[in-house]
Amino acid sequence: MFHYVIKTKFISILTRRLFNNCTYITIDESPKELNNVILSKPAWMWGAEMGANDKNVVIGNEAVWTSNNEGEGDARQKRLLGMDLVRLGLERGSTAEEALDVITSLLEKYGQGGPCSENDDSHIYHNSFLIADCKEAWVLETSGKLWAAEKIISGYRNISNGLTIRTKIDKHSEGLLEKAMALGVWNGKGKFDFSSAFSSGGDEKRQKEGERLLKESTEVGPFTVQDMFNVLRHKDSGICRSCDDTFPTQGSQVSSLSTNSISVHWFTATPDPSISYFKPFIFTPNAQVSPLTESPKEPKREHALYKLHGEHMVSANNDKISEVLRDMERGCLHEIDEFIQKYQQNEKTIDEMDNLMNKCVETEVKLYG
Structure with a gap:
């Protein structure tokens, strides 16, 4: 593997x-x-x-x-x-x-x-x-x-x-x-x-399947961040590969870019997006990323979030926690949309997002207990 x-x-x-x-x-x-x-x-x-x-x-x-x-x-x-x-x-x-x-x-x-x-x-x-x-x-x-x-x-x-x-x-x-x-x-x-x-x-199959999924998603209305999450989580296409696969899907990223507002970058920092939580990051003057996603140098290099995710999601295949993670993700999407609207109305400042991803990682770690 x-x-x-x-x-x-x-x-x-x-x-x-x-x-x-x-x-x-x-x-x-x-x-x-x-x-x-x-x-x-x-x-x-x-x-x-x-x-x-x-x-x-x-x-x-x-x-x-x-x-x-x-x-x-x-x-x-x-x-x-x-x-x-x-x-x-x-x-x-x-x-x-x-x-x-x-x-x-x-x-x-x-x-x-x-x-x-x-x-x-x-x-x-x-x-x-x-x-x-x-x-x-x-x-x-x-x-x-x-x-x-x-x-x-x-x-x-x-x-x-x-x-x-x-x-x-x-x-x-x-x-x-x-x-x-x-x-x-x-x-x-x-x-x-x-x-x-x-x-x-x-791998022509995955190429064609990815193209098909993008085509289907863009035909029904505006393509959203959630739509991209869904594409990356698609198992039958081979795009999302489980941790027991020879070549498992490792980290995943989705970015929503904006010329006149805030760009948001979503990362799992854990393998297999179908059982992972996309966490948002925004560039701010004092942006922070959690030390819980920083790897030790040797020997396995597994950072704290990676190990906890492996114990509770990969090994245990915990459907209950998986649903909680998905609810947290949907909540993040909604909160980010609300923040951007208020930011555009000068009701919010970008430095409020300095620790955005850090807080999301800490919440996920607490969930694993």
């Missing part, structure tokens, strides 16, 4: 350094001031699977397997992990497109690769990314140092464990078509198709 502890970590603007120590390699630090970020990350690595920054940029990544596996495409070599690139994009990018440019420039300079598991050196892959802000979203898919990006300005888009960018390519790595021909994955005839050229298979 592929198992690791996910933790939620808030990082405020960092002191300027000459170098940036990532999971496996050290890279040059950004010359610009970094953004505040909140990350949902495997406890053992520097990078993150998903997260948000205080400029309303959100990024998540997925593993993909491609045909470009030699030389610069050799994922066995320790370079930048896709998760490192997620964090770097959030720290250095103040718009979705700027984060895209950060990730792709670092990818081309340093490459990607290295084990994506603390305990299994054979777990290696390339990466795809979903990058969004209030204005637009980008899908970025990679094969070694090669990449293609598709701009999304309306509707919905999802990624899974396979390449999805076909012929609509809005940005790409320099010399992509020539390198594809040199690698023998494209004959130079017709319109270039990134997925057809570089894909070596993937």
